[in-house]
Amino acid sequence: MPSARSSRRPLFTAVTALAVAAAALGLGATAPTGAAPPAERAAVLQPAAEAAAVTFSDDFDGAAGLPADGARWQIETGDNVSNHERQYYTAGNRNAALDGQGHLVITARKENPGNYQCWYGRCEYTSARLNTAGKFTTRYGHVEARMKVPRGQGMWPAFWMLGNDLGQVGWPDSGEIDVMENVGFEPSTVHGTLHGPGYSGSGGIGAGYTLPGGQAFADAFHTFAVDWSPGKITWSVDGTVYQTRTPADLGGRTWVFDKPFFLILNLAVGGYWPGDPDGSTAFPQQLVVDHVRVTTADSPTTGGPITGIAGKCVDVAAANSANGTPVQLYDCNGTGAQKWTVGADGTIRALGKCLDVTSAGTADGTPIQLWDCNGSGAQQWTANAARDIVNLGSGTCLDATGNSSANGTRLQIWTCGGGANQKWTVTR
Incomplete structure (x- = not known):
């Protein structure tokens, strides 16, 4: 252990937070999902079988x-x-x-x-x-x-x-x-x-x-x-x-x-x-x-669906693993674009990338995308017994835009309100 050492701080006076480079895709206004208070955020998502x-x-x-x-x-x-x-x-x-x-x-x-x-x-x-x-x-x-x-x-x-x-x-x-x-x-x-x-x-x-x-x-x-x-x-x-x-x-x-x-x-x-x-x-x-x-810790070759409103699956649009690809609802089809693993680090992953809040936003209506895993709060999620999936960076819930279950409905974050479009089942 060092015997006479002081601060090892960076030479910079401030450290910038990681900012996602891609611009957010435009979305229309979305009505709140309800006026109920945020659900209790108790249980951390548990990891699937782990591999490096x-x-x-x-x-x-x-x-x-x-x-x-x-x-x-x-x-x-x-x-x-x-x-x-x-x-x-x-x-x-x-x-x-x-x-x-x-x-x-x-x-x-x-x-x-x-x-x-x-x-x-x-x-x-x-x-x-x-x-x-x-x-x-x-x-x-x-x-x-x-x-x-x-x-x-x-x-x-x-x-x-x-x-x-x-x-x-x-x-x-x-x-x-x-x-x-x-x-x-x-x-x-x-x-x-x-x-x-x-x-x-x-x-x-x-x-x-x-x-x-x-x-x-x-x-x-x-x-x-x-x-x-x-x-x-x-x-x-x-x-x-x-x-x-x-x-x-x-x-x-x-x-x-x-x-x-x-x-x-x-x-x-x-x-x-x-x-x-x-x-x-x-x-x-x-x-x-x-x-x-x-x-x-992650399991990139296994995983299971996350289902939401009307039994639709959380889906990576067009099974595209590029940074910034929208995450949406779609009919469950068993493809890799719908196989999600929960890492020991609190991330949710598919196609080797992480479920991410665009530009680390915290405002209601900020869209969800796929992005390189980077350890930021925009990629940290918890779940509770009420089946909310809560983003730690914003304190808001994973939400299907407009309370819709139509194929292609974009996922976003929104103040937790208890509506059906914020209820999710993680299958392991």
Whole structure:
């Protein structure tokens, strides 16, 4: 566990929420379904038989010198006074680029070609930091990276996550999950840590894992992972589990890890915990990333229908798996467009995509579509004994537009009112 560390917050002052790119399809006005109060939202949808489904994957394939995929990653720039780190994180591909052999290479250099200014004066080092904020978040699942770390005093590579509500609640209330951190003075050891309200910085909850026989993590690639489920996070190195944390480990403090988080990769130089580089530290140093992958519990080859008003089935229009495809009512026909699985992460899936509220809207009448699974509240659903299916992001109910059961009736969200067009039966 870190002994003298402060905030690991992003350099940005705010984190943007993931926004769905496609524009909402136009719909006519729809009458409310009733004036009854919202039904009790008690029972979480239970998962079907589970198998691994990939929700995020980057193997860093591409020509040497290309930057990381901008559809998956954004690059942070600037220094970090919070930890008294010494590097300046640069834009572009100078310090983070593909090597043409299926790797992302984050390079720390002892240089300052741009006359960058840091908290201590003229910066002495450059490096890179990337995150998926605004592009991908996940709540639960198996999160892993296969990497080879740098070596030397003052090196501080990390693969970690921050709560997607960082911009609203700040750090450490947002929560932080450190999948892997290594400091150069411990070449054989990595750390996994939780930070949250009342247990942050040097008070984080975590443990270390040490390679046997004096091996150094910089000598070879290793896979660092967490397996994350409601109220439980387990860390492993190369498949060997070395710690599990639950709310019971927090001594009554708040567990803030049952919500979406985004991913971060970075290579810091110096700071309170690792200490600064010294005469023994050779530059440049590299964090070489072979892949980053997130999988979540799902059953993509099985599933069953979700039926609603007049016994019609929830259906993906034209069995089209493209992002933005409308979700509608249609005669039940047993096709894959009507086979829905309920993931352990609260998602509802068909054709490898998630049931999604367009543009993460919260207003009555916002249409439902199919979209890449991204862990946002727009894709989180609960069910109750009254057979409502409630979207967590908006607090509203899955609804058949206009109280209609006609084929092609678009599904939307609407204030829960108890009408027949908001009653659903999930078949497993």
